[in-house]
Amino acid sequence: MSSDSSSDPRRIGFLFNHDELHQVAHIAPIISALQRQAPTARVEVITSSDRQAEAVREFLDPALPTPAFWSIRPHAGTRLVEKMLGNMIPLHRLSSLKRSTDLFRQFDALVVPETTTTYLKKNNPSDRPKLIFFPHGAGDRSIGFSPEMRLFDYVLLPGAKTRDRMLAAGVIRPDNHRIVGYPKFEAYADRPPVRLFDNDKPIVLYNPHFDPLLSSWFRFGEQILDYFAQQNDYNLIFAPHVMLFQRKLLASVEHRLLKFRQRIDPRFAALGHIHIDTGSTRSVDMTYTSAADIYLGDVSSQIYEFIRAPRPAIFLNSHDAKWQGNANYEHWTFGPVLDDLAGLGAALAEVSPLSDPFREAQTRAFAYSFDIDADRPPSQRAAMAIAEFLNLPQPDQPTLK
CATH class of the missing domain: 3.40.50.2000 (Glycogen Phosphorylase B;)
Incomplete structure (x- = not known):
């Protein structure tokens, strides 16, 4: 039939x-x-x-x-x-x-x-x-x-x-x-937390996107890894969007831009306080957004999974965006926005505990989004x-x- x-x-x-x-x-x-x-x-x-x-x-x-x-x-x-x-x-x-x-x-x-x-x-x-x-x-x-x-x-x-x-x-x-x-929240609701480091220092999640215009990786990535390599106050999870390291040449159809993606220096992976994951299942099952104390990123939608529990966040404006009042960057109202890395250390020190205005912005945005x-x-x-x-x-x- x-x-x-x-x-x-x-x-x-x-x-x-x-x-x-x-x-x-x-x-x-x-x-x-x-x-x-x-x-x-x-x-x-x-x-x-x-x-x-x-x-x-x-x-x-x-x-x-x-x-x-x-x-x-x-x-x-x-x-x-x-x-x-x-x-x-x-x-x-x-x-x-x-x-x-x-x-x-x-x-x-x-x-x-x-x-x-x-x-x-x-x-x-x-x-x-x-x-x-x-x-x-x-x-x-x-x-x-x-x-x-x-x-x-x-x-x-x-x-x-x-x-x-x-x-x-x-x-x-x-x-x-x-x-x-x-449904993704439902899918991973019962996942137990994962202990990634052998200490209790604050955990920063660096989660750059793959878009060659919007991603902070191309301009700031190695400097960020180097910064965390040379300090002892924080642990770092480097877990970019899974597509960033699947290709050497990244294309943005939306912005009509091509960029070659630089490699990760092997020395960073050898450090006990830096955890690097460029594409395992943990990159997509909210393991890292649940484990981190501070979010560091640019335009990834994972920030909305992170603020399910309001926490400090820092954003990197690596492409000189005019972001204020722009709905495409609404999530940049959840924490301080850095135009360069000179203020990264100060931002990390000042962003915790989460201030009331940022907490209110995250809570309001989460309720509106989900x-x-x-x-x-x-x-x-x-x-x-x-x-x-x-x-x-x-x-x-x-x-x-």
Whole structure:
């Protein structure tokens, strides 16, 4: 029987099509929740690597049937060309989407955490599959509100801030979105703290982004590591965005800029008070944002995960941004902003304890960014929103014939 027969179960795929694992926890917790919420639907998983598939399985409820897993891979030649171009263009992601179009058309909807999948709508603007988007983070960068988001059929959001900015940008409509909370918080709620150092000195997390314009790494990175190497008052976690060290040549489509990323001097890794992690699972599971006492960074959305418990933060304006009053830098109101490193030592000494104005700014921004419902976890809220959008039969509703 054809897949579009009215008697066939509806098929919803959760599509993971990125190099790294930092997007997985944003939608993977919804998979089992949707199985419970819409038991007549076929909930399936589509990944582009074995690592992704393994990571997704960690979030599945073992009491439920294991969803079908599909693997999409780019042509081998695409990987070679991408490598020759310095990995600056996500050719393999686009290749995987293009080569898998026939598979995607068998689904009624795809739930995705990134925008590359809008390629499917640009090249095949049919009703099948519907694209349901949940952004992988709740940050402030302008790219989070880009015009291509208009191509999504439905958008799930972590809170009012993202909704308001998307509505103002015209990339969502009043009738095609739902605020559901932040499944990543739910995913790691029970993780025990990790002890990374053999002392109780304050821990600073340096968390630069990968964007070649916005990232502080290119201008300040080695100086920051050198500063912490030569002092004994703080421990340092250096855990940049996982994409910073996946490529030697970093490209910003948004800002049309290319930069070569410098290497890390091996001497820093040998120091007991410096912990370096350029891309393990701890970089994406909130281990470091939970462990740190002070945040040091630029534009990463991880600052919003850090301020779940208000704490001191310092920001680095390495690209001479005119940030005051700019919504793309709202998080820079959470702590002092440095235009150079001459004041880093003083800022570290003065930022603790957290002052009332910065605490109030963090608390207010967190509440605006994340909608917390004590009675319903985000995964359940998201599953209900998906089921209602797709008119899927739910346990408290009669089965549709």
